[in-house]
């Protein structure tokens with residue numbers, strides 16, 4: 001599943017390519033036809049990510065996308081339509097399109113391939129959303145209810161240097177405080193708490209495993225039992241890891257300088273390395289199911 005860094009990259013790319021320009025919105029597959037009709041022919045004003053959700057603001061209407069396990073957005077267009085070709089679940093790469101333009105000078109999109117839930121067009125290209133868990137148009141009160149249920153997102157601490165407008169209850173400089181408050185109320189294992197989007201938004205399976213390993217935290221420790229120092233260190237660690245993910249476009253928690261003694265291509269300390277020796281202590285890395293997701297950790301040096 002795409003973790004928060006992918007959604008922040010997606011928001012930035014939609015901001016670059018669509019915000020402030022007239023867009024056309026359709027639903028070639030048909031399942032988002034009514035929503036597309038509400039968004040079509042307008043000018044999006046702002047795109048933002050909060051955890052694993054994307055919101056595109058058009059005045060009183062807000063387009064909400066959650067990619068879920070399988071969702072992805074592909075981008076195709078002319079030389080002014082630059083950016084990552086696909087964001088989300090892995091897809092086959094396509095050759096750049098042969099650009100043809102209609103009488104208004106707009107790039108003519110290729111016929112939709114597969115089940116395209118939403119197609120966004122602007123003068124210079126188009127983006128296709130496939131396979132999302134959520135694709136909906138929200139009113140402002142509905143949007144406010146959705147974000148009020150989300151925990152703080154470490155990636156919003158930087159981008160939220162903007163004025164504290166539009167009813168953002170958390171995610172700004174108080175992100176750590178909000179995270180600490182939410183953990184203190186819960187007896188669930190910290191590994192489960194990190195996956196709960198109402199406690200912290202944007203963390204998925206890889207960042208959870210890798211941050212707990214680097215902070216030497218036992219994944220089964222009750223969330224409320226973490227010391228204030230551990231909570232702060234974990235928050236900072238996740239912020240660094242997520243920001244690296246935004247910059248690099250991949251999750252690389254094992255830095256090349258740490259990996260070089262082993263396999264320079266290896267990107268993770270513990271995620272999907274069960275049964276092999278821990279790079280820090282030599283114990284055999286473990287995996288178990290927790291709430292239906294695989295949890296990777298080192299029984300030797302965590303806790």
Ligand SMILES: [Zn+2]
Pocket residue numbers: 278279280281282283298299300301302
């Ligand atoms: Zn270890």
